[in-house]
Amino acid sequence: MIVRTCRAALLPLAVLLASAVWCGGAAAASLTIHAPEEAKQGSAVRVRVAVDEPLPRVAFTWLGKTIDAPTVAEGPDRVAEALLPVPVNASKDLIVQASAGALTGKATVRVLKVKWPEQQISVQKNYVNPPKETLKRIEGERKASAAAIGRVTPERHWRGPFVRPVPGVVTSAFGGKRMFNGEARSYHRGVDLRGAQGTPIKAMADGKVLIAQNMYFAGNTVYLDHGQGVISTYAHMSRLDVKPGESVKAGQQIGLVGATGRVTGPHLHLGVNILGVAVDPLSLVPQH
Ligand SMILES: [Zn+2]
Known part of the structure; x- marks a missing residue:
């Protein structure tokens, strides 16, 4: 799943509602989350966040905890990655929130149940x-x-x-x-x-x-x-x-x-x- 959000202040509400992936022109800063759509209980989920502004860090919030990860340059963007855990007893969808500077975004990861022996x-x-x-x-x-x-x-x-x-x-x-x-x-x-x-x-x-x-x-x-x-x-x-x-x-x-x-x-x-x-x-x- 790729979820892209833009800095709200730069955009009229209609543009925000119209599209999650188009940010209304080159001037708008954006934050894009790359996360798997689903993950098994007891597995690790790898999440990437790209920002098109020179922001040094991305904060990932997951299960109420935050990882403050440094970004690295990748083409015109800066990218941060985190590994996030799905507890063995996770029963509902998990949400990863990411923020960098004034940019924020979130993505949902569906949890697949495992029959533990x-x-x-x-x-x-x-x-x-x-x-x-x-x-x-x-x-x-x-x-x-x-x-x-x-x-x-x-x-x-x-x-x-x-x-x-x-x-x-x-x-x-x-x-x-x-x-x-x-x-x-x-x-x-x-x-x-x-x-x-x-x-x-x-x-x-x-x-x-x-x-x-x-x-x-x-x-x-x-x-x-x-x-x-x-x-x-x-x-x-x-x-x-x-x-x-x-x-x-x-x-x-x-x-x-x-x-x-x-x-x-x-x-x-x-x-x-x-x-x-x-x-x-x-x-x-x-x-x-
Ligand atoms: Zn053992």
Whole structure:
């Protein structure tokens, strides 16, 4: 869907009503939103906004949150892009609002429902109901994780397309409703990819290392900040090859596949959060 709006002050009402795509002559400034018409629950939506004035930033508002993205020159226009999350439980159409200077516009993205599978998992008992002495550690890690995935920095490090971190197939899909030893836990907030112990893991995109440490449930874990609220996470690694604060390039090795934390065998648990909302990481990776 392409929605173009013009600066209202320059236009008579009749022109505004007559057309959403014609802005009444070259003198009128305009803002054009390129967004998909529909998107699946749990996917990432890529939205582009073009302005024909030299405006340095575009603010994208989505789910009540705002990303303030810098524009880059593209022909006579300036363009900004954002990745936006569709929550797994989104039930109505979502609206992206964009504004730059005095220009504003909005577009609607229809949400397609997904039938999420149920996943039965058996793990050691101490990972379903962790021993009391580990609760403080788990709570600290939960807070650090929440702070990392909720981070929204204005710089954009990501450039599409995103890299698949290991070649292995999906062994446990994103979004499954999880039962651990028969007890209901929340849905699977990432995707599990098959990988033998020691398989190199690549960064999905350029970014900065926020976390590289051992965690109770996730084992050896890396969190990468790709900017503008896009965070990728890699869990259960056998080895960490990066340190917090380090910059990484798309495709750079950040560690090795392992079986640390709450797992039944070696694999990569891969997560992507955008504006703190979990989406299917593979919705960002080109499918061949
Ligand atoms: Zn997983």
